[in-house]
Amino acid sequence: MSDLAIDIRNVVKRYEEHVAVRDLSLQVPRGSVYGLLGPNGAGKTTTIRMILDIILPDSGTITLFGKPNTSAGVLNNVGYLPEERGLYKKMQVKRMLVFLAELKGLTASEASKRIDEWMERFSLTTPEKNWGEAKVDELSRGMQQKVQFIATLLHDPDLVILDEPFSGLDPINAQALKDAVLELKRRGKTVIFSTHVMDNAERMCDSVCIIARGEKVLDGSVAGVKREAGARNIALSLAGGMQNGVGDVLRDKTLVRKFDDNTNYFELELAANADSQVLLRRLLDAGANIERFELMQPSLHQIFLQRVGATGIETGMSGHG
Amino acid sequence: MDSKIFVVAKREYLERVRTRWFVIITLLVPAIMAGVVMLPLYMATHSAASNEVRHITILDATGAGLGDRLAKSLMADSSLAGGAGSDTIAPRVVNTTPAELPEKEKAASAEVQQRRHIAGYLVLTDSTLAGKSARYAGRNASGISEMEKLTTALRQEVMIQRLSHEGVRNDIINDLATTHLKLNSERLSESGRSGSGQAGLFAGIIVGVLLFMSIIIHGQNVLRGVLEEKSSRVAEVVLSSVKPETLLAGKVLGVGAVGLTQQIAWLGIGAYLMNFLTPIVMRGASAGASGGGPAAVSGALGGMSIGLLGIALAYFLIGFVFYATLYAAAGSMVNSEQEAQQAAVPVMLLLMSTWLMVNPVLINPNGKLAVILSWLPWSSPIIMPMRIGLTSVSPYTVAGSIVVAIVGCVFAVWLSARIYRVGMLMYGKKPSFAEVAKWIRYA
Numbered sequence: 129m130s131d132l133a134i135d136i137r138n139v140v141k142r143y144e145e146h147v148a149v150r151d152l153s154l155q156v157p158r159g160s161v162y163g164l165l166g167p168n169g170a171g172k173t174t175t176i177r178m179i180l181d182i183i184l185p186d187s188g189t190i191t192l193f194g195k196p197n198t199s200a201g202v203l204n205n206v207g208y209l210p211e212e213r214g215l216y217k218k219m220q221v222k223r224m225l226v227f228l229a230e231l232k233g234l235t236a237s238e239a240s241k242r243i244d245e246w247m248e249r250f251s252l253t254t255p256e257k258n259w260g261e262a263k264v265d266e267l268s269r270g271m272q273q274k275v276q277f278i279a280t281l282l283h284d285p286d287l288v289i290l291d292e293p294f295s296g297l298d299p300i301n302a303q304a305l306k307d308a309v310l311e312l313k314r315r316g317k318t319v320i321f322s323t324h325v326m327d328n329a330e331r332m333c334d335s336v337c338i339i340a341r342g343e344k345v346l347d348g349s350v351a352g353v354k355r356e357a358g359a360r361n362i363a364l365s366l367a368g369g370m371q372n373g374v375g376d377v378l379r380d381k382t383l384v385r386k387f388d389d390n391t392n393y394f395e396l397e398l399a400a401n402a403d404s405q406v407l408l409r410r411l412l413d414a415g416a417n418i419e420r421f422e423l424m425q426p427s428l429h430q431i432f433l434q435r436v437g438a439t440g441i442e443t444g445m446s447g448h449g
Numbered sequence: 450m451d452s453k454i455f456v457v458a459k460r461e462y463l464e465r466v467r468t469r470w471f472v473i474i475t476l477l478v479p480a481i482m483a484g485v486v487m488l489p490l491y492m493a494t495h496s497a498a499s500n501e502v503r504h505i506t507i508l509d510a511t512g513a514g515l516g517d518r519l520a521k522s523l524m525a526d527s528s529l530a531g532g533a534g535s536d537t538i539a540p541r542v543v544n545t546t547p548a549e550l551p552e553k554e555k556a557a558s559a560e561v562q563q564r565r566h567i568a569g570y571l572v573l574t575d576s577t578l579a580g581k582s583a584r585y586a587g588r589n590a591s592g593i594s595e596m597e598k599l600t601t602a603l604r605q606e607v608m609i610q611r612l613s614h615e616g617v618r619n620d621i622i623n624d625l626a627t628t629h630l631k632l633n634s635e636r637l638s639e640s641g642r643s644g645s646g647q648a649g650l651f652a653g654i655i656v657g658v659l660l661f662m663s664i665i666i667h668g669q670n671v672l673r674g675v676l677e678e679k680s681s682r683v684a685e686v687v688l689s690s691v692k693p694e695t696l697l698a699g700k701v702l703g704v705g706a707v708g709l710t711q712q713i714a715w716l717g718i719g720a721y722l723m724n725f726l727t728p729i730v731m732r733g734a735s736a737g738a739s740g741g742g743p744a745a746v747s748g749a750l751g752g753m754s755i756g757l758l759g760i761a762l763a764y765f766l767i768g769f770v771f772y773a774t775l776y777a778a779a780g781s782m783v784n785s786e787q788e789a790q791q792a793a794v795p796v797m798l799l800l801m802s803t804w805l806m807v808n809p810v811l812i813n814p815n816g817k818l819a820v821i822l823s824w825l826p827w828s829s830p831i832i833m834p835m836r837i838g839l840t841s842v843s844p845y846t847v848a849g850s851i852v853v854a855i856v857g858c859v860f861a862v863w864l865s866a867r868i869y870r871v872g873m874l875m876y877g878k879k880p881s882f883a884e885v886a887k888w889i890r891y892a
Contacts, residue, residue, distance in 0.1 A: 144887070177685075177874070180688075180689040181689075181692075182685065182688045182689055182874065183874065203689065203690060204690075206689070208685075208686065208689040210682065210685040210686060210689075212682040212685065213682065214681045214682030214683035214684065214685060214686055215681065215683055215686075216464075216677075216678075216681065216683055217677075217681055218464075218677075219464060223464075227456065227460045228686065228687075228690070230453075230456045231453055231456055231457075231687065231690035231691055232690055276686075279686065
């Protein structure tokens with residue numbers, strides 16, 4: 129048995145006008161929570177669809193738990209929540225869930241038993257109403273999302289793939305989803321999800337891969353990625369703001385590559401080869417009244433912006449979208 | 450074969466059979482068909498050639514007693530509804546002369562207009578006696594069967610009159626006049642006699658109509674089902690578990706099974722209704738009144754031999770798979786019901802062009818057109834079972850046509866699967882022909 133839940137090697141997918149995924153290789157360790165990060169149109173969904181054998185790569189190989197993803201039965205061990213949620217609207221909820229579970233190799237009776245448990249757990253069965261007997265389109269949006277989530281996990285897959293799971297969730301449901309992901313991890317499942325919300329990724333993921341324009345920009349464990357990005361960032365608080373020559377020091381391109389000006393609080397990024405201690409001394413010499421001077425690890429958000437760059441992102445689509 | 454095909458097929462089948470629409474259409478169609486067959490039959494036995502034919506005035510200006518004999522003949526005709534004797538109103542015969550005729554005719558005309566129980570008047574002149582013409586005027590002058598009755602009776606009386614005039618013996622004349630010839634037609638084929646010709650005709654028509662209706666109804670259902678899966682985006686969830694080909698095959702299989710269930714129900718209910726209704730409709734009608742009509746109708750289902758049913762089943766399966774996969778491909782290309790109708794036009798054209806040929810084939814089941822249509826994969830599933838019902842087709846031709854149809858079917862499945870695979874995940878504007886061609890090449 130392989131230690132990797134997913135092993136993607138040199139995968140390429142071309143469409144008529146553009147290359148959606150360019151020579152992508154990535155490894156997802158078993159039992160980890162893995163974030164697939166990238167701006168819209170980076171190729172996240174295409175990658176996920178190729179993992180699920182929904183579309184075929186033009187070249188390259190994809191193996192799941194050591195077996196090619198095209199071999200029989202492998203996908204029965206994968207649960208998938210697509211970005212565009214979809215259910216059979218005219219079907220009775222329970223019948224539809226049984227159908228989706230049967231497609232994953234479960235027997236109807238086993239599926240039925242599990243559905244009852246899940247429905248209860250998600251309070252879709254209450255003393256007043258058993259929503260399992262209602263038609264899907266009689267359910268509220270929130271309930272439909274719960275049903276979709278049940279469909280993803282009903283067959284107890286070892287690998288769970290969530291495409292943009294947080295889009296369209298209110299804060300309460302978003303928190304419930306985070307809890308669910310962590311519980312899956314506790315039970316030894318592998319979870320891979322795509323997002324462009326870096327905060328979620330930073331908090332939940334063991335490892336991440338950032339892709340842009342179909343190419344891998346970087347990957348590795350969250351801690352490793354941050355370490356590699358280096359502590360080039362400094363949090364600086366000044367009592368009295370940019371007085372005297374302080375502004376000149378901060379604008380010195382040999383020391384500071386750039387800084388966010390927040391009046392009294394600054395986030396700085398050191399220039400290449402610059403020394404943080406030199407900067408500190410220069411600031412003191414300039415008469416700055418320093419309240420805080422802290423070497424910070426960059427957030428994923430900053431790494432993302434730094435590495436993907438403005439050109440990799442369509443305006444208004446980066447960060448906390 | 451992927452066992453998940455049956456999971457998909459089972460869902461398609463159960464979800465469709467459970468709907469109210471399925472139940473309604475399954476019950477309604479045989480009821481309507483029975484109505485369509487039974488109503489003319491009812492008309493034929495009960496109201497056609499009604500005894501109104503007797504409620505006329507005969508103006509006889511021949512001076513040869515033709516009017517009296519015609520009146521007697523009409524009264525004696527047992528085929529007129531109600532049966533002989535139950536209706537006591539006899540035609541009123543007015544013997545007149547050619548000179549007085551215009552005046553009498555005016556009076557008779559007024560009488561018809563005023564008195565409801567007189568339907569019209571018949572004028573017999575020397576021209577009638579010469580076997581040339583007679584005149585009739587009345588409210589029922591456009592009733593085809595009544596005029597037919599009157600003409601036949603008159604023609605016969607004129608013939609008797611003239612034979613008698615030529616000196617033929619009376620007993621010979623009577624014998625000639627009562628000759629009733631009935632044509633019993635029977636189909637003859639290589640395998641021997643099989644049912645009456647009319648039963649074969651009905652069987653052929655019923656099989657053709659059922660196949661066509663089933664393909665259209667359930668082909669459209671496949672299209673709508675594909676579109677629903679695509680537009681509700683549930684397709685992506687399903688496709689993460691099964692291959693597109695499996696989903697397509699399961700859908701076509703499931704919907705096909707629905708069509709088959711419906712056809713069996715149609716035939717069963719239809720046969721029951723026919724057997725149940727025929728005696729009721731025929732009650733009171735005297736034997737032989739309408740020739741072989743009713744016998745043919747009730748025998749139509751019996752006229753479908755097991756062999757014909759088996760072949761019809763084979764053709765239904767082939768034809769259904771052919772059209773349903775093409776409908777599925779059309780559904781996978783588009784995003785809305787409106788676009789779907791447009792995308793389905795080429796499929797519809799194939800189907801309708803076949804339907805338009807049904808009538809010529811019925812008229813001449815061995816003609817060149819019928820033979821050509823029996824070999825084209827998109828028309829043979831409808832035309833061939835009809836021809837087999839209508840005429841005798843050699844088993845080699847049937848086998849050959851089935852092979853060609855299967856080849857066409859395989860091609861349609863191949864083509865549709867490629868379009869479907871790409872189309873199901875393609876959103877946005879409706880693809881152009883060139884784009885679809887690319888899908889087929891690259892899929």
